[in-house]
Amino acid sequence: SAVISQKPSRDICQRGTSLTIQCQVDSQVTMMFWYRQQPGQSLTLIATANQGSEATYESGFVIDKFPISRPNLTFSTLTVSNMSPEDSSIYLCSVVLGTEAFFGQGTRLTVV
Amino acid sequence: GDSVTQMEGPVTLSEEAFLTINCTYTATGYPSLFWYVQYPGEGLQLLLKATKADDKGSNKGFEATYRKETTSFHLEKGSVQVSDSAVYFCALKSSAGSYQLTFGKGTKLSVIP
Numbered sequence: 001s002a003v004i005s006q007k008p009s010r011d012i013c014q015r016g017t018s019l020t021i022q023c024q025v026d027s028q029v030t031m032m033f034w035y036r037q038q039p040g041q042s043l044t045l046i047a048t049a050n051q052g053s054e055a056t057y058e059s060g061f062v063i064d065k066f067p068i069s070r071p072n073l074t075f076s077t078l079t080v081s082n083m084s085p086e087d088s089s090i091y092l093c094s095v096v097l098g099t100e101a102f103f104g105q106g107t108r109l110t111v112v
Numbered sequence: 113g114d115s116v117t118q119m120e121g122p123v124t125l126s127e128e129a130f131l132t133i134n135c136t137y138t139a140t141g142y143p144s145l146f147w148y149v150q151y152p153g154e155g156l157q158l159l160l161k162a163t164k165a166d167d168k169g170s171n172k173g174f175e176a177t178y179r180k181e182t183t184s185f186h187l188e189k190g191s192v193q194v195s196d197s198a199v200y201f202c203a204l205k206s207s208a209g210s211y212q213l214t215f216g217k218g219t220k221l222s223v224i225p
Contacts, residue, residue: 004155031211042116042215043156043201092155096211103148105155 002027002097006104013083013111020079021107023093028073030096034066037090037106046091049076083111114139118202118216125192125223133187133219135176135202143204145169145178145185146213150199159187159200192223 003026013019023032031050035043046066047055055068069077080087090106119134137143144163148156160169162178162185169176174189185202202216 006155033212040217042118042217043213044215045212048212094156094213099144099211100158100161101146101211101213102158103156105153 001100002029002095002102004093004095004102004104006093006107008107009105010108011110013109015084015111017083018079018081019083019109020077021091021093023076023078023104025074025095027095027097030073032070032076033094033096033101034068034076034078035092035094035103037092039089043092046078080109083109085111087111114143114204114206114214116202116204116214116216119219120217121199121219121221123219123221125221127194127223127225128191129223131187131189131192131196131221133200133202133221135185135187135216137183137185137202137204139183139204139206139214141207142180143206145176146203146205147174147176147185147187148201148203148215150201150218152198156201192221194223194225197221197223 005024007022034046037043046061047057049055049070067079092106093104115138146161147159149159160171162169165180167178176187199218199220201218203213
């Protein structure tokens with residue numbers, strides 16, 4: 001199994017600012033995934049982050065808005081840039097070990 | 113593309129009641145199917161999974177059977193407990209590509225004593 005520590009667990013931010021979310025895993029993993037869970041909606045994949053290469057973004061998500069770093073096999077960050085109230089969501093990181101996906105506890109972001 | 117349709121919530125049940133949360137999917141090929149649970153303040157945890165048609169996943173008294181003919185993976189439990197109160201997500205992984213999951217919207221279950 002994998003233990004994922006995600007920080008911060010929640011934050012309230014002013015519009016126009018940026019927030020960086022950190023994800024630390026207790027195992028070395030090739031792929032890390034970032035999801036967004038908007039209020040009352042399902043989880044939507046934002047991007048896949050592989051160590052040593054650029055993140056791969058899903059349709060509707062761009063690097064300028066959601067830059068991702070993946071400096072090593074146990075850590076990744078997601079930045080939500082130039083925030084607006086529409087960015088208020090829960091953001092989750094996820095890793096795969098074997099055939100099972102594990103998730104962090106999520107970051108609940110509120111933009112005011 | 114792939115999609116998962118899940119029973120709308122919230123669902124409120126009395127303790128020891130029978131639970132069914134419906135889940136149907138649209139996908140090409142033979143996806144793997146999952147149920148995840150999210151307890152208050154925690155991350156998603158895998159509850160059970162099934163990787164091929166007619167497989168039954170089970171864990172903690174919960175069961176779900178992979179029905180390809182009806183493209184369904186309904187979650188059931190014979191007798192729910194207060195501790196089962198959580199949000200339940202149905203998800204699928206495509207038979208091709210990397211390990212990306214497509215999720216349903218989630219169903220919030222509240223069990224009252």
